[in-house]
Amino acid sequence: MLLQANETFWLWQLFGRLHPLFVHFPIGLLCVVLLLEILDWRGKSGRLRDGIRILVWVGAGSSVLAVIFGWLLAGEGEYSGDSLEIHRWAGIATMVLSIITAFSLRTNLFGIYRSLLFLTVFGVSFAGHYGAMLTHGDDYISSVLPSSQKYLAATTEVDFVANNSGPMSEQQIQDLNVQVRTILAHNCYSCHGEGKSKGDLRLDSRDGIMKGGENGFVVVKGHPEQSELIRRVSLPKSDKEAMPTKGKRLTEQEIKVLQYWIEKGAVWPEGKEKSIYRVAALEPRMPQVPVPTGDLVKPVDLFVNAYFVKNKIGWKPVVDDRIYIRRVYLDIIGLPPPPEKVEAFVADTRPDKRETLAKELLNRNDDYAQHWMSFWNDALRNDYSGTGYITGGRFDITKWLYRSLQVNKPYNWFVKELISPNKESEGFIKGIKWRGTINSSQRTEMQAAQNVSQVLLGLNLKCASCHDSFISDWKLEDSYAFANIFADTLLEINRCDKPTGKIAGTRILFPELGEISVNESTEKRLRQLADFLVQPKDGRLYRTVTNRIWAQLMGRGIVEPVDMMDNMPWSEDLLDWLASDFAANGYDIKKLIYTIVTSKTYQLPSTSVKEAGDIMANEYKFTGMVRRRLTAEQFTDAISFAFNPMYADTAIVTDLLPKDIKKKLPFPRAGFVKNDPFLTSLGRPNRETVSTSRTSQANLLQALELTNGNKFTETLKTGSKQWREKYPTSELLVTELYRKSLGRTPLPKEIAVAKKMLGPVPSEEGIQDLMWAIALIPEFQLIY
Structure with missing residues (x-):
């Protein structure tokens, strides 16, 4: 299910990444002109010459517009650095060259014209390359070349090979095992996994790897040079013993990772296989609130202060009234504040005016519902038109959702009515009945399993709906057992869309929450599932929604991505306290929003990130809400x-x-x-x-x-x-x-x-x- 960055032949990737050059079609016309000139180098076709003249002038004119709009775009502050300056001045130089080229053609100075045309096309290519670097990174083209280290290390997150001296920490062992399993999963499981064990060899478990196959051991701990696994993956593709036998070969870096892993003793966690991935606690936890200090008295701020102290981050002054009122208006009701409200708020001298404003906005029930509809429409895949509505294979939940937001329905009841639905709320778990042939993971029961687990529990079952997941410990059988709760008849397990003849039974994802009755009707099973999931002991349900609301208001979740709640939060105590406080306050989302927007933390100046990917980085440090564009x-x-x-x-x-x-x-x-x-x-x-x-x-x-x-x-x-x-x-x-x-x-x-x-x-x-x-x-x- 996951597509690796280096699965496609490098040359095709290189051609694909030249797209930015040709997407600027009018300027690209100059390239066409050069081609026509080469084809008609010694010809005297009048008709072709007329076409060339038109193309040259259109290309020159569009280069002027490109420079103007490019300068405006750069002025927005989204780009900076040497690449921007090179791109800027290369573009201006290209514009000047294209204009001079057009005038030299007009005056029939063909020698000068053709020389300038060559320079102009080179300028287009050069400026286009640096433009691509601005939007896609400095190694946009070079990263897919065979000599690129990034290409070789596309599946490697940590470079253990370059730092292979000394003992490994527990975290390094875990990271290395994730990489090894990823390499094996994407290259070896199809022939040496649960579905097929060619040569009596399985590489999807510790015991299988250490046992070896019909020809003996494949791994010799501490000795990669003696390990059959390394020998086979290192053979030329033409060798009949080379592995994998089909598809792409392992990259040089992937082989080095496997060699390093074996050299370090083929380390593998003891006990269950899933121990190599972090699994967040299911039960709730109410951490002790730190002692108030200075002007910090609210729990959110005290937990953030503890984080700041640990990471040596200082508090900045809160934003002024004009920024705060606009921020909180847009976040709570989705509209800018009226000018008279702004002036009145600025003039207000009450010390609690920000708390008062937040309460007033949250009490505007219709405005609140009208804004937050979009957030929940996205999450619950509710829309007003599109696939499924024409054929009656999809049901909206608009009226139910609006009323639920308007009356601020407690979240536990909100969830219960989604999972054990009435007529108005059944559209979420009923999914979309796609027309034509679909794969097994797209059937409505599996959609329900995927969507409920993603939205409500913050975990990804999409990969595990086709095969055992490569990014978590969820198995194909887990997905089918959960999907069977939504099914009228038990589903046959399909692995990569091929029937296995096996039935998974019926089981909730977290058995600690309860046992689903297999012989009950679908309606009763859904009622059981709803009751089990909203229990107070299901801390994961409430952490997930708390994290989503925080991310919506602050621009980044305490856990990121928000659908991967097993990832490490930047403040575990803050997340646990917010979720527990949310439950203690009657699962009231408005109170949760109030708690966040009245904190000093929310009122800190916004911050920005240099690259979009930085917001997901493991080393991310929270310093305030992330500046974001209006939706x-x-x-x-x-x-x-x-x-x-x-x-x-x-x-x-x-x-x-x-x-x-x-x-x-x-x-x-x-x-x-x-x-x-x-x-x-x-x-x-x-x-x-x-x-x-x-x-x-x-x-x-x-x-x-x-x-x-x-x-x-x-x-x-x-x-x-x-x-x-x-x-x-x-x-x-x-x-x-x-x-x-x-x-x-x-x-x-x-x-x-x-x-x-x-x-x-x-x-x-x-x-x-x-x-x-x-x-x-x-x-x-x-x-x-």
């Missing part, structure tokens, strides 16, 4: 609130909502609009599968939609007419635009620039340009 729905609603409704016709709002709820909408909220190209470009998923996180990184599709998209352009165009009628003078219009969109008055220099854009009497075009400029600045697009 597709937040951005759309902010535009509707500040400038003009993006979706003016209430008829386009999903008809799955009751009429009384539709009437409460201040404007058609994006969370209730059926997905469209605009929302998709801003990151809204299609929800055919569970989606528990969205990327906060800007991308090319988003940039194109916000600069050239018809939906966004028409919204601002319509809004500019209304604003011109309402505010006839430039200064008043600029002031109100800034107050409505950013919650502040414009600075003098901003007024001066805006006036130049608008002119003495505001024009619709000028207003539209000003709205567009405000909407694209980080202050509008980001939650600071």
Whole structure:
């Protein structure tokens, strides 16, 4: 199920990574011109010459636009370093060369023209390469070459081979075993695993490896040079004894890892095989709250303070009132604060005004539900259109979900009604009945097992739905036993979509929680499962949701990824306390949100990461909430609130909502609009599968939609007419635009620039340009 980075032949990967060069099609036309010139080097085709002239001028013109838009993109602060500067000036040089090339062709200086054309195409290639490095890393192309160490070490997380002196720590032993098992799983299990043991050899267990096969031992501890396993994987592919016999060969680095493992005594944890992976405790735990110190009195802050002290991190001053009110408005109800609310909040001198504001927002039940619908729609794969609805093979849970959020249904009841559903909530576990031929892991019962385990328990059963997992200890039999709880008849186990003739029975993933009655009806089994999962002793259920809410508000979970709750949290005490406090307070999600947003921790200045992957890194250090972009729905609603409704016709709002709820909408909220190209470009998923996180990184599709998209352009165009009628003078219009969109008055220099854009009497075009400029600045697009 997992695709390794080096499974594809390196040359095809290299060709694939040249895509950024050709995706800039107009500039790429210059490359086409060079090809045509080579084909017609000595020819005198007038028709071809006319085509070349057009292509050269189009290519030169597009290079000018590329430089302009590239400069604007760089100004957003998302990129920096030497690669940016090289890319920037290489692009400018290419633009200049392309213009000179076009003029030399126009004046029929063919010798100069062809020389410049060669230089221009080289410039396009050079600038394109550094552009790819900016978005994909410095080794974007070189990493797939056979000589690349990254290519050789694609499956290796820790370089033990380079540091092989001295005894190994317990953590190193565990990491090494994970790597060895991963290598064996991806290359050897198909012939030497549970499903097939060719030559009477199994490599999927400690006993199997040490026992060897029909030809004797394959591993000699401490002596890789005497081990048959190393000899076989090191043979040339043409040798009949070479292993693996099919598929790709092991890389040099993978062989070195196996050699190192054997040299160190083929270390393998004693006891159960699953001991090489961390398994989080199931039961709840209420850690002792640290003693208050200074102005830190709230439990969240005291646990964070203990973490800060341990990691030598200092507390920073909390954000000012303007940042806080915008942050908490967007996080709780998904809308920017009205300007009059901002001014009143700033002027308020009460010491508890932030706590009071949080309570007020959480009590706005409809606004709260309208915002958090998107979060739960993603997680529960609930949407208003798409695959399954046309054929009746999918059921929505929109009305049930909205009502549940509106009344703040306790989470334990929320979960019970999802697993043991009524008619309105059954869509989650019923999944999607796909048309046509599907594999066994896509049947609705298996979808239910996968989705319940992922969303509610923070564990991945997708790999284990096809074969024994390579990334955890969950087995194929575990997945089928859990899926059988949702099935009307027991399912036959299919391994990699091939029937095995075996039946797994019926079993909950964590037997400590209870035993499911095999002979009961499906309805009764689901009721049992629901009762077992929501027990107070199921600490995993409540840690998982607590971690999700923290990640939504803080930009990163205490455990990351949020669907892998067996990973180590950066503060185990904080996570355990939050989950236990959540249970003690009646499984109240609003109280959990209140606890977080009124902490000093939430009020710290936002931080950023250099690379998107840094947020998942093992060495990640928490210093405050991670700065993040508005979601597709937040951005759309902010535009509707500040400038003009993006979706003016209430008829386009999903008809799955009751009429009384539709009437409460201040404007058609994006969370209730059926997905469209605009929302998709801003990151809204299609929800055919569970989606528990969205990327906060800007991308090319988003940039194109916000600069050239018809939906966004028409919204601002319509809004500019209304604003011109309402505010006839430039200064008043600029002031109100800034107050409505950013919650502040414009600075003098901003007024001066805006006036130049608008002119003495505001024009619709000028207003539209000003709205567009405000909407694209980080202050509008980001939650600071």
